Amino acid sequence: xxxxxxxxxxxxxxxxxxxxxxxxxxxxxxxxxxxxxxxxxxxxxxxxxxxxxxxxxxxxxxxxxxxxxxxxxxxxxxxxxxxxxxxxxxxxxxxxxxxxxxxxxxxxxxxxxxxxxxxxxxxxxxxxxxxxxxxxxxxxxxxxxxxxxxxxxxxxxxxxxxxxxxxxxxxxxxxxxxxxxxxxxxxxxxxxxxxxxxxxxxxxxxxxxxxxxxxxxxxxxxxxxxxxxxxxxxxxxxxxxxxxxxxxxxxxx
Numbered sequence: 001x002x003x004x005x006x007x008x009x010x011x012x013x014x015x016x017x018x019x020x021x022x023x024x025x026x027x028x029x030x031x032x033x034x035x036x037x038x039x040x041x042x043x044x045x046x047x048x049x050x051x052x053x054x055x056x057x058x059x060x061x062x063x064x065x066x067x068x069x070x071x072x073x074x075x076x077x078x079x080x081x082x083x084x085x086x087x088x089x090x091x092x093x094x095x096x097x098x099x100x101x102x103x104x105x106x107x108x109x110x111x112x113x114x115x116x117x118x119x120x121x122x123x124x125x126x127x128x129x130x131x132x133x134x135x136x137x138x139x140x141x142x143x144x145x146x147x148x149x150x151x152x153x154x155x156x157x158x159x160x161x162x163x164x165x166x167x168x169x170x171x172x173x174x175x176x177x178x179x180x181x182x183x184x185x186x187x188x189x190x191x192x193x194x195x196x197x198x199x200x201x202x203x204x205x206x207x208x209x210x211x212x213x214x215x216x217x218x219x220x221x222x223x224x225x226x227x228x229x230x231x232x233x234x235x236x237x238x239x240x241x242x243x244x245x246x247x248x249x250x251x252x253x
Contacts, residue, residue, distance in 0.1 A: 002153070002172050002189040004008075004101055004232065005127035006142075006243065007031045009150065011076055013121050017150050018043045018197070020074035032242045034124075035235045036082045036098035042122040042170055044157060045201045046073040057134050074201060083171035084160040085110040091160055091167055100156060102175045102190055102212050111171065114156035116206045120193060122153040122172055126223075126243070128232055129185040140233065141184050142226040142243050151219070154190040154200065154212070173212070179221035189214040 008030040015022035020043050034040055046089055083097040087109075103113045126144030133139060145151060157170040173190040181188050191217040194202055199205050226245050231237045 001173055002127050002129075002187070003036065005124040005189075006033050006144075007123070009123075011041055014041050014043075014150065015076040018074060018076065018078045018121065018123060020058070020150075021046060023075050023077045030197075031238065032240060033232060033235060033238045036095055037080050039078045039144075040081055040122055041076050042079045042155065042157065043074050043076055043123060043201070044118075046075040046202055049093065053067045074197075076123075077168070079157055079168045079170045081172075082169055083110065083114070083156060083158050084167055084169045086113070086158055086160055088160060091169075097171050099174050100171045102173050105156075105173060105212070106209065111156055114151050114158045115208075117203045118159075119200050119203075119208070120155040120157045121169055121197060121201065122170065122189075123150045124153055125150060126246075127151070127189060128228070129188075130233075131184045132183075133155045139228060140228050142228045143188075143223045144182065144243070145219075146222065146224050146227065151171050151189070152194070152197065152216075154192045177220075178215070178217050180225060181220055181223065184225060188220060191219050193219070212242045223242040 010026060011022050011024035011028055012026050031038065031040065034071055045099050047062055053078060059072055059082060079097055084093055086092045100108065100111050106115055126142050130138040130140050154173040155170045156173065160167045160169065162168050174187045175190045177184070177186050177188040190212070198209055226243070227247070229241060229246050232242045
């Protein structure tokens with residue numbers, strides 16, 4: 001699973017890295033302990049400005065039926081982590097839907113509509129996971145790119161509610177851990193290779209099943225596995241000290 005990650009960069013930097021138009025205030029504070037229900041930067045297909053949360057513009061096909069048009073760009077917007085299905089009676093369900101398993105995402109009622117039309121990329125500097133040790137204790141690790149570049153998590157987003165109650169929420173797709181990440185946990189975020197970004201985000205591409213067969217394993221294998229302190233386990237804790245490398249035997253709990 002992926003239940004904690006970091007979003008440290010300025011939105012302008014993130015937008016540049018993902019070739020997206022920035023829609024987030026540049027003074028956003030870095031977050032070293034992103035948890036479900038938090039508002040964070042997400043990349044999606046650019047929407048018409050008259051309805052930033054609406055569906056892509058439609059055009060008529062030869063049969064007169066509306067069809068989706070290809071997206072023309074990307075935008076960086078803020079969304080709430082924890083997908084709330086459009087049919088949910090209570091938005092609190094989003095607190096439980098912060099991850100979607102790649103093996104079952106296409107068949108789950110909460111995710112299957114979003115998989116066809118509302119895919120996104122969740123930029124992250126790195127993510128946390130807890131390794132279970134033989135003596136029953138757990139050691140937190142921070143997985144991050146050694147060159148400082150952002151990771152691209154495959155995600156889905158959805159709309160819920162109307163007017164002042166409207167929410168834009170997302171979930172992160174996970175897959176089986178690969179390479180040395182298996183030493184830490186049996187699941188990992190689905191890392192999208194940059195070559196797949198355009199097609200993944202394009203709402204005109206309804207069938208992207210093949211993209212979900214090939215996470216960026218080379219990227220995953222190159223991640224640094226950094227032991228960090230137990231303080232990250234408390235959601236209220238935040239700041240650069242959370243990602244500081246420590247000696248593993250100093251934080252077992």
